[in-house]
Amino acid sequence: MRFTGALTSPRMRQILTPSGALVDEAPMDDALASRLYRAMVFARTYDRKSMALQKQGRLATYAPFEGQEAAQAGSAAALEVDDWMVGTYRDAAAMWMQAYPMELLFAGRTGHEHGGRVPEHVNVLPPSITVGGHMVHAVGLAWAERLQGSSRIALTYFGDGATSEGDFHEAMNMAAVQKVGTVFVCQNNGWAISLPTAEQTATETIAEKAIAYGMPGVRVDGNDVFAVYAATREAVGRARSGEGPTLIEAVTYRMGPHTTADDPGRYRSEADREEWVRRDPIERLRVYLSERGRWDEDWQMRIEEQASSEVERAIVLAESLRAPEPEEMFGAMFAEIPPHLAEQLAEAKAAP
Amino acid sequence: MRFTGALTSPRMRQILTPSGALVDEAPMDDALASRLYRAMVFARTYDRKSMALQKQGRLATYAPFEGQEAAQAGSAAALEVDDWMVGTYRDAAAMWMQAYPMELLFAGRTGHEHGGRVPEHVNVLPPSITVGGHMVHAVGLAWAERLQGSSRIALTYFGDGATSEGDFHEAMNMAAVQKVGTVFVCQNNGWAISLPTAEQTATETIAEKAIAYGMPGVRVDGNDVFAVYAATREAVGRARSGEGPTLIEAVTYRMGPHTTADDPGRYRSEADREEWVRRDPIERLRVYLSERGRWDEDWQMRIEEQASSEVERAIVLAESLRAPEPEEMFGAMFAEIPPHLAEQLAEAKAAP
Amino acid sequence: MTTTIAQALNRALDDALAADDRVIVMGEDVGRTGGVFRITDGLRDRHGGDRVVDTPVAESGIAGVGFGMAVAGMRPVIEMQFMGFSYPAFDQIINHVARIRNRSRHRFSAPMVIRIPYGGGIGAAEHHSESAEAIYVHTPGLKVVAPSRPSDAYGLMRSAIDDPDPVVVLEPIRLYRAVKEELADEPEFVNIGIASVENEGRDLSLISYGAMMKECREAVKRLTDDGISTELIDLRTLTPLDTEAVLSSVRKTSRAVLVSEAPRTAGFMSEVSALISERAIFSLSAPVRRVTGWDTVFPLKRSEHLYLPSTDRIVAAARSTVEESV
Amino acid sequence: MTTTIAQALNRALDDALAADDRVIVMGEDVGRTGGVFRITDGLRDRHGGDRVVDTPVAESGIAGVGFGMAVAGMRPVIEMQFMGFSYPAFDQIINHVARIRNRSRHRFSAPMVIRIPYGGGIGAAEHHSESAEAIYVHTPGLKVVAPSRPSDAYGLMRSAIDDPDPVVVLEPIRLYRAVKEELADEPEFVNIGIASVENEGRDLSLISYGAMMKECREAVKRLTDDGISTELIDLRTLTPLDTEAVLSSVRKTSRAVLVSEAPRTAGFMSEVSALISERAIFSLSAPVRRVTGWDTVFPLKRSEHLYLPSTDRIVAAARSTVEESV
Numbered sequence A, B: 001m002r003f004t005g006a007l008t009s010p011r012m013r014q015i016l017t018p019s020g021a022l023v024d025e026a027p028m029d030d031a032l033a034s035r036l037y038r039a040m041v042f043a044r045t046y047d048r049k050s051m052a053l054q055k056q057g058r059l060a061t062y063a064p065f066e067g068q069e070a071a072q073a074g075s076a077a078a079l080e081v082d083d084w085m086v087g088t089y090r091d092a093a094a095m096w097m098q099a100y101p102m103e104l105l106f107a108g109r110t111g112h113e114h115g116g117r118v119p120e121h122v123n124v125l126p127p128s129i130t131v132g133g134h135m136v137h138a139v140g141l142a143w144a145e146r147l148q149g150s151s152r153i154a155l156t157y158f159g160d161g162a163t164s165e166g167d168f169h170e171a172m173n174m175a176a177v178q179k180v181g182t183v184f185v186c187q188n189n190g191w192a193i194s195l196p197t198a199e200q201t202a203t204e205t206i207a208e209k210a211i212a213y214g215m216p217g218v219r220v221d222g223n224d225v226f227a228v229y230a231a232t233r234e235a236v237g238r239a240r241s242g243e244g245p246t247l248i249e250a251v252t253y254r255m256g257p258h259t260t261a262d263d264p265g266r267y268r269s270e271a272d273r274e275e276w277v278r279r280d281p282i283e284r285l286r287v288y289l290s291e292r293g294r295w296d297e298d299w300q301m302r303i304e305e306q307a308s309s310e311v312e313r314a315i316v317l318a319e320s321l322r323a324p325e326p327e328e329m330f331g332a333m334f335a336e337i338p339p340h341l342a343e344q345l346a347e348a349k350a351a352p
Numbered sequence C, D: 001m002t003t004t005i006a007q008a009l010n011r012a013l014d015d016a017l018a019a020d021d022r023v024i025v026m027g028e029d030v031g032r033t034g035g036v037f038r039i040t041d042g043l044r045d046r047h048g049g050d051r052v053v054d055t056p057v058a059e060s061g062i063a064g065v066g067f068g069m070a071v072a073g074m075r076p077v078i079e080m081q082f083m084g085f086s087y088p089a090f091d092q093i094i095n096h097v098a099r100i101r102n103r104s105r106h107r108f109s110a111p112m113v114i115r116i117p118y119g120g121g122i123g124a125a126e127h128h129s130e131s132a133e134a135i136y137v138h139t140p141g142l143k144v145v146a147p148s149r150p151s152d153a154y155g156l157m158r159s160a161i162d163d164p165d166p167v168v169v170l171e172p173i174r175l176y177r178a179v180k181e182e183l184a185d186e187p188e189f190v191n192i193g194i195a196s197v198e199n200e201g202r203d204l205s206l207i208s209y210g211a212m213m214k215e216c217r218e219a220v221k222r223l224t225d226d227g228i229s230t231e232l233i234d235l236r237t238l239t240p241l242d243t244e245a246v247l248s249s250v251r252k253t254s255r256a257v258l259v260s261e262a263p264r265t266a267g268f269m270s271e272v273s274a275l276i277s278e279r280a281i282f283s284l285s286a287p288v289r290r291v292t293g294w295d296t297v298f299p300l301k302r303s304e305h306l307y308l309p310s311t312d313r314i315v316a317a318a319r320s321t322v323e324e325s326v
């Protein structure tokens, strides 16, 4: 028997077309659709504001997610409030939807460790900066919940680039072997910094990698919030009922640079990007809602204002955090400060 | 689109049945078949002798490969003499066929570093003791050959357990992306020490893991030297002609313990093993050759004697190596001994 | 009952599994076969396959999954089968296990134990004799312990499992069955961070930990016979180091010999030496001397004797330290 | 031409690619975009995509593939994008790259260069400011260099590429564009293993390497103004260490301050201190002092100043060392 990678068509599941037409049953009612629309407007406002703040030197390097709002909002919306989420530097929208406070997202970006201090009831890990290493954490989290008799599951986000790391493989394999309730969401945004997905992997899709683990793999239009939501809801259901993990590939595009330190002009053409402007995740939901009488200019203005003021509130809060004291740096390494760190703290405080 | 692991039947390619019947075209003439038969007899003699020597305390821990002779001999036979081979602690038969001197195999097992000092013209790396890490080496070797305009390819052996390591994934992916001439041969012998393959992975086969890399995967009866040879010859052909890597799963069984330090009674039943006695890789080729008038008791006795005397020769040589001098230990770290090691050497020699 | 280190560790794990539902033992071959050194022997039968888990061969995954479990409230005890196989897990350990408390400013933590059999002397294959503890010691956010006797093995393991932070437990392979001790019916926990003065002395401080304690104990006997009064310190914990125990001993004896089988350069004993240099230099009457492994790969069976510090080497270093004194 | 360290490294790679067909540059984003620090800028255009290769995001794979290439006769120069991302490659580096020569008793070797941008000070995210050189120094079989000026960056990189053994090149991120120097039309190779005495002095030896040299140079100026004659040593190579340079300086000045931004415990400066202790203790008139980073995670932007040794801290340590002297 010879297995090859071309066994299945790499068809991508879509429910809402770029022009806002339904091609399948809508997976949610208008109320939830409106809520997701609003969330995506908030997310884009946050993202663009972050880019602007970074240019002003008020944030450190920033990794924008414009274009990926549906992939994040659609998947995050399928979780219960206390499910675990383990995402990356580019997943602020999803994390915020899972109740990671926006001011903490900003705080992290201003270079303040307080940004990682998630509130007690929020089960979201601070964003992973290393690529790949965090997916196994989501396996351990979900496994522990099962052992403790809870029905909480874990969802983890990662990029196309992360699928090349060994830890992706170990996470997928261990989750599948143990039928752990982990949902793997790959936002395939076409690029890992300067490397196009076609040079990242020789497969046509990321979803088919699931086959190597005996795990279902699904490929969805990542700019279609309905398709992302539907696929994630299904995967979350499987995870929660003990049927095991699922890999979801959300096909999307990073509209901006990798980070504010990156110059995409070095490796990709503007034409590519133009193509994706037409597939904007927010615009298609706007058309849909509008056709159903759930959108008008007024509401748009209102939610944009709400978004701006929420973002503003969060920035003010983040920027008014006092600078971390040496006590906090030395005191956060262990539950109790050990003697050598107490000595070093004293030395640091006495230093000129 | 939803991908699942059950896309293809996990059928296993077989040419020579356990009872020695051809069910497909023989991939080799009688001369080569006889040569391989003889090689497998040598291998088994080496293996059983090693077990005996270990019991006498003349070898350190030994990892026997009885049952896997066809998987190793059939694949190694498909290589050119100067192709690269990168195997593990359990691949002595294959390495020996690729001209790794038997005395060096023994030397390594007596705990003598000289065992790794492969002759200049032999392109076989010393056996990998860590699980998983060596497969990427075979990718680099084959890639380098291509860059240097050579047609040499690289073949790497590993077990079912090794497929769970991140490095397996990184090796497979990088080889596929770069269409490197590497042949990946997994000897799925059912166990990774005490872990059965069913707990190692949730897929039915190892071969289907190739799909995740856009690489062909083949599953063969690993105790059928014809099937292994045919599959490897094909993969080697692809590799040499620039078509890229292949994953071969040779389904086999470890008849003995994991190593001489292992007690398989703790984790598997004797009944399992009995089943595999009937699928012995050597016996079926004997029947085949015998039916074609290429085997008789006389010849059997002759090659067994040759095997014993070759093994004896190698042991004598390995055991008569003088103990390594401190100079060799300190002198092998760098091309030229650096000052700190020269000092340590002096200190070691002066030590009481 | 006379107990080996192997038995003491087994008992500590058994007791911890019985005492605390959150404890889970995970690793390659730790279940059905009881671990390649039988340290986890019988635990799966007694506590079930859900709590004593045979994992795929994936060290990074084991460490990362253990991390996730710890964050979610479990107390995983993971095993790296040999220290030479712990390197694939290094990224998980340094970048995540050791850091989540700081990254989240105490919101999350990773109370887990990483068991690592270490050290040479059993004539094993390559990678089976490593002593890379310096790497773990140099990683902020980890505690590192290295028992050398059954009571400490039991007591430190129990403390490690109960510790709110990640603890690396270095298990001295060649002492697993070579050191025996009576163990109480309910053995004591041993606090992390406290060295043990095994022998008091006036002329020299001999400082070591883990597997090398055996040779050090023999050396003390021989030195005492020679009239050199030797203070023997078993550090037991490498991080956080009991600096007071080291410094007060050296201040008293004015001489120190530091013994470890790890490669010398930038090994853990460099740290102990630097510490003495910084804080007790004016008490010294001789150079601080390290007796260590060499900066080579740990050799195979036939060369092990060239590598491992012998009692002879320790005794010679101690003697010349005493003789060299100003 | 006035050249930065970044430019000098770029030129060294360019010249090596031109001089030797066996050289290949590999890593994440080193090709089309010229590396996140632009160190490999233009190399792909000039030498082609076969020789300057953008790889998938897979550090262990990059190191292992580079290893295979080196064994087969190439001279790979691989990049770890930041030191914090080199940990997944650690197993490949310690277990294979550093050992194949010994394992095969010279039959095979891995002449390759592992480029690792390291150190803090640019306000980066977590994992982007690491200084874990001690780990590499503690690994037998590797050479480790850490230039602090353009001419050394060029010369050590060329020597590293030509070296028959694996060399880790630590590139000081915050000096990439902060230190400038005239570079000759045909810059010299710089031998591995030789420290540089940047400033001669009588009262104190200030010893450092890599990124901290900038603060050390400032400290020397201030100390000299204060009348403390300071000998400044740039180690340049960490393995093999130029012990003679260290010892002869300390024997002359009788005092040493060692500066590194790595966490203190079991850091590389512990080794230098231990060395001095062993070989020059009777020349010392003051304790050897380390000025280092702390045993914490390297902090984010707003706390960097709490972590990185400042010129002030170095000057204070130097002054008190001189004052404390017996």
Ligand SMILES: Cc1ncc(C[n+]2csc(CCOP(=O)(O)OP(=O)(O)O)c2C)c(N)n1
Pocket (backbone or CB within 6 Å): A090, A129, A130, A131, A132, A158, A159, A160, A161, A162, A163, A189, A191, A192, A193, A254, A258, D028, D057, D059, D081, D085, D088
């Ligand atoms: C282990 C590790 N290696 C390298 C990096 C540097 N790096 C940061 S993002 C990135 C690309 C990741 O691409 P992808 O996974 O597709 O995510 P995206 O940035 O596109 O969201 C790389 C290589 C890192 N952060 N961690």
Ligand SMILES: Cc1ncc(C[n+]2csc(CCOP(=O)(O)OP(=O)(O)O)c2C)c(N)n1
Pocket (backbone or CB within 6 Å): B090, B129, B130, B131, B132, B158, B159, B160, B161, B162, B163, B189, B191, B192, B193, B254, B258, C028, C057, C059, C081, C085, C088
């Ligand atoms: C990185 C690493 N982890 C763990 C081990 C210990 N170990 C040696 S062999 C083995 C099982 C390997 O099983 P498999 O790959 O199926 O090969 P087999 O022994 O069956 O030939 C393990 C876990 C090792 N050698 N290297």
Ligand SMILES: [Mg+2]
Pocket (backbone or CB within 6 Å): A159, A160, A161, A187, A188, A189, A190, A191, A192, A193
């Ligand atoms: Mg991407």
Ligand SMILES: [Mg+2]
Pocket (backbone or CB within 6 Å): B159, B160, B161, B187, B188, B189, B190, B191, B192, B193
């Ligand atoms: Mg196996």
